[in-house]
Structure formats: C-alpha cells, structure tokens
Amino acid sequence: MKAFNVVSSKVAPLDRANVDTDAIIAKQYLKSIYRTGFGPFLFDDWRYLDPGTLDIDPATRRVNPEFVLNQPQHQNAQILIARDNFGCGSSREHAVWALDDYGFRAVIAPSYADIFFSNCFKNGVLPVVLKTEEVDAIFKAVAADAAASFSIDLPAQEVRGPNGLLFKFQIDPLRKDKMIRGLDEIGETLQHAEKIKAYEACRRSEAPWLFN
Template sequence: MRAFTVVTSKVAPMDRPNVDTDAIIPKQYLKSIRRTGFGPFLFDDWRYLDAGTLEIDPAARRPNPAFVLNDAKHAGAQILVARDNFGCGSSREHAVWALDDYGFRAVIAPSFADIFFSNCFKNGVLPVVLQAAEVQAIFEMVEADANAQVTIDLPAQQVRLADGRSFAFEINPHHKHNLINGLDEIGLTLQQADAIRAYEAKRRVEAPWLFN
C-alpha cells in the first residue's frame, strides 16, 4: 500500500451530499476483483452520457461536459472535497479502489459512511473529516480559483489552504501509523513474519502429525 504523509494538490469539488457507492462505482463493474483498472469508471453514470460496462472502452463513450471530473480546470486533482455522508450505500470496497485508481489520495468531507471510511484506510486513501464550515471554505476557494492548492499534512493532522488558513482534523492513531508507513492488514501481519515462522517451527516439533 502506498504511504501517505503530505499531499499538495488542486481539489475536485463534488458538491452534493449522500454520494453512495453505487454512484462512485456502479454495480456492473463489480465483476472484477482486481484493485486496478476502475479509475475510468469512477462516477460512471454521472461522468458519461451513455451506458458502460467493463467490455466497453471508456474512450469510445460520450463524456458529460457538465460533470466536474470532465472539467479541465480540475484535471490532475488528487484531493476530492465532498459533502455529508460520502460513501453511503453498499459496502463495496471497489468504491475506494476506483477513487485510488483515478488518482485521488484523499477525500475531505463533513462525514463519511462507516464502512467506506474503514475501506479507505485499507487502501491508502485518507478520509479527512472537517467541520461543515471548513469544507464550505474549501468549496468557495476552489470556486474562486480552480488552481488553488490544498495541502493535507497527515503527520501534523492539518489541512492547509493556499490563503494561509489551516484546519485540524482527528484520526485514529492506528490508522495514522498505517498510512504513514504504507501498511495495510497484510503488511501489518508480515511485520510479524519471523515470529510466525518461529511458532510454526515450534509447532512442527510439538505436533508433527499436524503437518503430515
């Protein structure tokens, strides 16, 4: 998993509440269990004017010119700012895979759905909870200047705006440690590889019949 320390980027504004996981990555794309390749289908129903599937090349489809991700002003943004209850709906981890594959390193919102929030930490995407007024300030900044940069400093637990304002955010220390060190659940387990091998060697001596 990619480590997350400090990210400075333009921001893509998703100005609607209750964005559910079916909107983030529609059901027809759940047939694939690979963690890559979902970026072109992120927000698929809003992003394109025609329907799509895994078998249809997104380059051959008609983009919706009114959708934020199709606006050249926000191209290359690594931070998504959203409204309340982002990631609600089904528990599909594909939603975070799609955000990550598109290039988003973080999502800022006043609140997140619990399972989506948890899935973000498992995949190296930082969900930042700020007060509604602070989120509104970011929306207003982006509206005034689409090229304005926002810095998310995870070690310092701060979101810093281009005009000098900064907002503090809370994060579980365990999640913070894992993101800074690029550790998912498998990575955490592998840190104990020597102890696991020692235990298995011991059990092989104590109960050899288990290994026949």
Template sequence: MDQFTTLTGIAAPLPMMNVDTDMIIPKQHLKTIKRTGLGKVLFDELRFQQSGEEIPNFVLNQTPYREAKILIAGDNFGCGSSREHAPWALLDFGIRCVIAPSFADIFFNNCFKNGILPIALEQTEVDTLMEDAKNPETATMTVDLTAQVIHRHNEETVPFTVDEFRKHCLLNGLDDISLTLQKADQIAAFEQQQRESLPWLWANR
C-alpha cells in the same frame, strides 16, 4: 500500499450529500478483482452519457479537476453497499484524500486500508474548503498528515484529527498484509513450535 505523508494537489468540489458507492462505481464494473483500471469508470453514470461521451458539466470532466488529488464532498459520503471497489476507483483516478462532514463507516475503513485519507470536518470548515475548490485559482491545497493540518491557498490552515494507529499505517504505507508480515518471525517460530509439539497437524503438509 504507498505511503501518505503530505499531499499537494487540486481539490475537486462535489457538493452532493449521500453519495453512495454505486454512484462512485456502478455495480456493472465490479466483475474484476484488479485494483487498476477502475479510475476510468469512477462516477461513471455522472461523468459519461450512455453513448460514452463526457457530460461536460460534471466536475471531473473539467479543467483543472481532471487532475484532482483531493475531493471535497457532502455529508454521508460513501454510503450504500460495502464494495471495496469504491476506494480502488478513487485511488486509480488519482484521488488520495476525501474531505466531507461525515462518511459511511465501511467506506471510511476501506479508505485507510487502501492508502486514502478520509477527513471528517465540521460543516462550516467543509463549506470553506468547498468554496476554495470551486475556484480553480484557489483549488490547490496541501494535506499534511504528519502535522494533521490542511493548508489553504491563503496560508491559513484547517486542523483535523485522525486515529493514531491509522495515521501510523498511512505514514508507513502499511496495509493489513504488511502489518501481518511485520510478525513473520513470530509466525514462523509459532509454526515451528507447533510442528514439534503437534506433529500430527503437519503430517500431510
């Protein structure tokens, strides 16, 4: 996955609580195992009418939020089913950071595994960033993972915390597969030792 160090971009305000994964990407779009192409159906039932026409008052259908890289959301974001397609859809749209007072555990973990940084802040801090995001003139902010701060338009900063191991993985672009491949030499050595000590396990391979 791509590294996450600093991210500067438009933050889109979504002041809704309990946004579940079916709202993020409805169940009818879960037939694919590809991670690409899902951005066009992100928040499908909120963004589009059944005819396919855009719903004008939804934030991601408005300028400049069509280009949003950050999402400011309400409490308990990502609740509902555990579908990994939800972070896939966010990432494919271009959103690499979600800021909210709290997240559902499985969604929170899936974000880190896919290169998205979920940031949990106090409600008052989220409210401040939400107000920034609502105004296109102040909606651009920078998320600095190394320093663990969010830079607002007025040069004020909002600190955040993140687990050190997850931070390491994001900074270095390491997903679960990449972490495993870092142990490739040890895995190969173990397999060779096993071939020698337990050859019957490898007889038909």
C-alpha cells in the same frame, strides 16, 4: 499500500451530499476480480452520457462535459471534496479501489458512512473529516481559483490552502501511524513475519502430522 505523509494538489469539488457507493462505482463493474483498473469507471453514471460495462472501452464513450472530473481545470486532482455522508449505501470496497485507481489520495467531507470510512484506511485513501463551515470555505476557495494548491499534512493533522486557510482534523492514532507507514492489514501482519515463522516451525516439530 502507499504511505501517506503530505499530499499537495489542487482539489476536485463534488458538491453533493449522500454520494453512495453505487454512484462511486456502479454495480456492473463489481464482476472484476482485480483491485486495479476501476479508475476509468469512477462516478460512471455521472461521468459518461451513455451506459458502460467492463467490455466497453471507456475511451469510446461520450463524456458528460458538465461533470466536474471531465472539466479541464479539475484534471489530475489528488484531493476530492464532497458533502455529508460520503460513501453511503452498500459496503463494496471497490468504491475506494476506484478512487485510488483514479488518482485520489484523500477525500475531504463533513461525514462519511462508517464502512466506507474504514475501507479508506485499508486502501491508503485518507478520509479527512472537517466541520461543515470549513468544507464550505474550501469549496469557495476552489470556486475562486480551481488551480489553487492545497496540502494535507497527515503528521501535523492539518489541511492548508491559499490565503492562510488552515484547518486541523482529528484521526485515530493507530490509523494515522499505519497510513504514514503505508501498512494495510496484510502489511501489519508481515511486521511479525519472523515470529510467525518461528511459531510455524515449532508447531511442525510438535505436531508433524498436521503438515503431512
């Protein structure tokens, strides 16, 4: 998992509440057994004017010029901002995989669905919770200048923007530590690799029949 310390980027504004995981990554793409390659299908129904499947090259499809991710001024943003209850709906972890594969390192919203929120931390995408009025202020700043750079400083727990915008956010200390160190659940387990090896060697000696 990629470590997260400070990310500076322009912001892509998705001015919608209750964005569910089916909108983030549509059901027909869940057939893939890989955790990569979902970026081109992020927000598929909103992003393209015709339907798609895993067998159709996204480059051959007509894009919706009205959708925010297709607008030139919002290309290459690493921060997404949205409204309340982002990531609601089904528990599919693919939603976070798609955000990550597209290039988003963080999402800012007033609230999230619980399972989506947890899945973000497992995959290195930081879900920042800010007050509604603070989210409003960021939307206004992006509307005034789409190229404005914002910084999300995880160690300081701050979102910083143009003209002195500064908002503090809260985060569970254990989750914060793992994000900064780039540790997912597997990485955290591997921190104890030597102890695990020692235990396995001991068990092999005590009960060799288990390993035959």
